[in-house]
Amino acid sequence: MAFLHKLSKASSLAGASLIRRLSNVPENTVYGGPKPQTPNQRVTLNQLRQKYKKGEPITMVTAYDYPSAVHLDTAGIDICLVGDSASMVVHGHDTTLPITLDEMLVHCRAVARGAKRPLLVGDLPFGTYETSTCQV
Secondary structure (H helix, E strand, O other): OHHHHHHHHHHHHHHHHHHHHHHOOOHHHHOOOOOOOOOOOOOOHHHHHHHHHHOOOOOEEEOOOHHHHHHHHHOOOOEEEEOOOHHHHOOOOOOOOOOOHHHHHHHHHHHHHHOOOOEEEEOOOOOOOOOOOOOO
16 A cells, blocks of 8 residues: 555656656747748738739638737737627627727737737727718
């Protein structure tokens, strides 16, 4: 019985030291995803057009805040959408209707600080782009 207790204690110590060693690995060696081809240059519409013509995949991900944008940038994503769905995802509303343009601008600025490479696309909230109540 004492042998089993010592064995379980030794295995838990070995597991703890393994975890400690793994946490010391530099982050850039842990993440094995795609690397941006031009890390300091923003993706342009012309670059996206060329990818489309060559049949290369174009990646697009939605982000609402700085940490998400940093991860998106690190992953080499081509387009970052700052969607009005932030109304539901971040602010807890039932629809996208309550979010204001000022709130969207806060999200867009935070994402722009974190995502230096992707083309940024920001949604306009409902009601901010009509010229009149009569659509022509």
